[in-house]
Amino acid sequence: MKKFYKIFRFLFPYKWKAFSSIMCNVLGAIFSLFSLTMIIPFLGLLFGTAPLVEVKPEYSVAQDGLKDFLSYLVDYFYFFISQFIVQYGRASALLVVIGFVLLTSFFKNLFTYFALWYIAPIRNGVVKDIRNALYAKVLQLPLGFYSEEKKGDIISKMTNDVSEIEVSIIRSLEMFFKDPVLIIVHLTALIVMSPKLTLFVLLLLPFTGGLIGRVGKTLRKTSFKGQRKMGTLLSIIEETLGGLRIIKAFNAEGKMTERFQSVNSFYTQLMTKMWRRRDLATPLSEFLGTIVIVLVLWFGGRLVFQGNGSLSPEGLIGYVAIFYMIINPAKSFSSAYFNVLKGMASADRIDSLLHAENKIKNSAGAIEIKDFTSAIEYKNVSFSYGNENVLKNVNLTIKKGQTVALVGQSGSGKSTFVDLLPRFFDVEHGEILIDGVNLKNYTLHGLRSIMGNVNQEPILFNDTFYNNIAFGIDKTTEEDVITAAKIANAHDFIMATPNGYHSNIGDRGSKLSGGQRQRLSIARAILKNPPIMILDEATSALDTESERLVQEAIENLMKNRTSLVIAHRLSTVKNADLICVLQEGEIIERGKHDELLALNGVYSRLYELQL
Numbered sequence: 223m224k225k226f227y228k229i230f231r232f233l234f235p236y237k238w239k240a241f242s243s244i245m246c247n248v249l250g251a252i253f254s255l256f257s258l259t260m261i262i263p264f265l266g267l268l269f270g271t272a273p274l275v276e277v278k279p280e281y282s283v284a285q286d287g288l289k290d291f292l293s294y295l296v297d298y299f300y301f302f303i304s305q306f307i308v309q310y311g312r313a314s315a316l317l318v319v320i321g322f323v324l325l326t327s328f329f330k331n332l333f334t335y336f337a338l339w340y341i342a343p344i345r346n347g348v349v350k351d352i353r354n355a356l357y358a359k360v361l362q363l364p365l366g367f368y369s370e371e372k373k374g375d376i377i378s379k380m381t382n383d384v385s386e387i388e389v390s391i392i393r394s395l396e397m398f399f400k401d402p403v404l405i406i407v408h409l410t411a412l413i414v415m416s417p418k419l420t421l422f423v424l425l426l427l428p429f430t431g432g433l434i435g436r437v438g439k440t441l442r443k444t445s446f447k448g449q450r451k452m453g454t455l456l457s458i459i460e461e462t463l464g465g466l467r468i469i470k471a472f473n474a475e476g477k478m479t480e481r482f483q484s485v486n487s488f489y490t491q492l493m494t495k496m497w498r499r500r501d502l503a504t505p506l507s508e509f510l511g512t513i514v515i516v517l518v519l520w521f522g523g524r525l526v527f528q529g530n531g532s533l534s535p536e537g538l539i540g541y542v543a544i545f546y547m548i549i550n551p552a553k554s555f556s557s558a559y560f561n562v563l564k565g566m567a568s569a570d571r572i573d574s575l576l577h578a579e580n581k582i583k584n585s586a587g588a589i590e591i592k593d594f595t596s597a598i599e600y601k602n603v604s605f606s607y608g609n610e611n612v613l614k615n616v617n618l619t620i621k622k623g624q625t626v627a628l629v630g631q632s633g634s635g636k637s638t639f640v641d642l643l644p645r646f647f648d649v650e651h652g653e654i655l656i657d658g659v660n661l662k663n664y665t666l667h668g669l670r671s672i673m674g675n676v677n678q679e680p681i682l683f684n685d686t687f688y689n690n691i692a693f694g695i696d697k698t699t700e701e702d703v704i705t706a707a708k709i710a711n712a713h714d715f716i717m718a719t720p721n722g723y724h725s726n727i728g729d730r731g732s733k734l735s736g737g738q739r740q741r742l743s744i745a746r747a748i749l750k751n752p753p754i755m756i757l758d759e760a761t762s763a764l765d766t767e768s769e770r771l772v773q774e775a776i777e778n779l780m781k782n783r784t785s786l787v788i789a790h791r792l793s794t795v796k797n798a799d800l801i802c803v804l805q806e807g808e809i810i811e812r813g814k815h816d817e818l819l820a821l822n823g824v825y826s827r828l829y830e831l832q833l
Contacts, residue, residue: 232351236344240399243340247400250333251407253326254547276304337400349388355576356380364582365646369607374457375450379575382452383568390565397558401551408548415541422521423545426514448496450571451489458482518545582648583666590668594753594784595657597621598643602652605638612638614807615652620800622753625785627795629828630804636788639804640756643786644670674747676779678759680739682731687716688723690731691745702749710745710775712738737772744775755785792829801825 279297307315412420598620605613612635620626628636641647654661682690691703707713715738719725731739789795796815803811803825811823818825
């Protein structure tokens with residue numbers, strides 16, 4: 223049951239709709255039972271094959287049980303029809319029987335529709351809730367989680383796996399809410415009619431159910447492998463779309479095609495195997511049902527011939543008719559079981575994402591930071607990715623209003639140094655303090671609200687200029703957005719577009735140049751107006767003209783703010799209040815530009831190389 227809980231826990235918010243659907247199915251099953259089983263003895267009375275009931279049956283609540291009560295209802299109906307035949311004739315009584323069958327059939331189908339009416343919002347609501355939960359989880363998980371996972375596999379979980387659950391499990395809800403009810407109601411009637419024959423049937427069911435279960439045992443495992451391969455396929459597609467320029471430049475189309483076709487062929491083989499097993503459910507259950515029907519006729523016939531059972535010949539016909547009404551729900555239920563097994567592989571994959579551990583979260587009693595007033599302190603900070611030490615016992619104090627530049631070779635720990643400040647990653651050893659309070663004692667929302675980020679690769683969205691600049695700002699005006707764009711030297715090129723600030727910039731800003739994208743991200747940071755600014759190599763990928771405009775925008779951005787600047791071009795940080803040189807995770811030199819040149823150390827050599 224634990225594995226089914228992974229999905230069915232999403233049903234809990236819809237429990238009353240589910241209960242209403244089940245109750246409607248119960249009523250539909252009862253009317254279905256009456257519409258078919260009562261017509262056989264009624265026709266016996268109408269056509270004279272059974273004697274008329276002339277004595278009104280009696281029932282005592284104190285002495286008789288449930289079986290006696292059901293027999294009383296049947297006998298009373300016989301008595302009612304018998305009296306109707308005597309008074310009005312058989313033709314009129316036949317109309318009454320037909321009317322009764324039509325009425326019960328109407329109510330059966332009415333309640334069946336109501337059951338489906340209650341199921342509809344459950345089907346769509348559960349899928350909606352799963353998608354919402356996955357998207358919320360993707361936003362909550364730390365950046366470190368995605369360095370270990372393939373983007374394509376995560377996209378596959380949020381699309382293909384959710385679709386698989388919708389097709390395989392959610393659409394089977396109708397069967398789960400309907401078929402067991404039909405089976406229970408009709409099985410109860412069978413027990414009342416003949417306990418011996420029903421016991422014989424119940425002894426057969428474990429055999430048939432075990433055979434069906436054995437066929438479906440490997441279905442979930444095969445489906446799981448298939449869904450993983452689909453994740454790999456999506457990863458290849460995502461990498462291909464992102465790297466088309468390199469693929470074409472290196473004439474690697476054939477190699478990429480071969481790689482894709484290899485994975486796609488293996489995926490096709492897995493899915494063929496899975497569908498063959500799934501499609502076996504219906505013919506197998508139908509053949510097993512036929513076997514059971516034959517055995518029921520054989521055993522029931524013996525009971526009738528021997529005369530030592532509670533069944534009469536017409537009772538056996540009624541018994542077989544009711545039992546046949548169980549066969550179709552049982553077949554549907556077995557198909558639903560196979561579908562659920564197939565869908566549970568996707569449920570496992572989705573569950574692995576929903577239950578991925580989020581180590582970076584608010585601590586108990588975390589406080590909201592409103593502003594930055596004093597200093598940022600790194601105290602004996604160490605951090606590693608796996609077994610690789612990235613930062614080693616780093617100590618640094620950054621006073622409010624200072625501009626601190628971080629320089630050094632690639633892989634020296636600069637980006638990790640600044641990523642620890644907004645808690646994209648958590649310090650492993652040591653601590654980082656803001657205004658004398660450990661970062662972990664602040665709420666994540668409050669901590670990140672006092673910081674702005676401008677990255678080497680501008681991160682923009684397929685939206686308008688206005689919405690990209692105002693991104694994440696709850697209350698702003700168009701005047702504020704325009705002011706921020708002017709400060710970032712972005713206003714002129716925005717106004718040159720057909721719709722100005724309401725023009726779309728394309729996927730990741732594909733309609734803009736590199737310098738324009740960077741100035742747009744700077745405008746976004748300016749509008750946020752945070753007291754602490756983090757700039758990660760914001761001008762390294764630009765031409766000279768764009769760099770001049772962006773550098774001017776950055777200088778406007780840094781005014782009256784505490785700034786941490788990562789730079790490869792040392793000429794852009796000559797005026798920094800403090801320059802720190804990182805090498806292999808340690809600060810080996812620190813000071814102002816002229817002081818570091820005078821040391822004639824690493825900074826001086828880097829500066830001479832760039833000149």
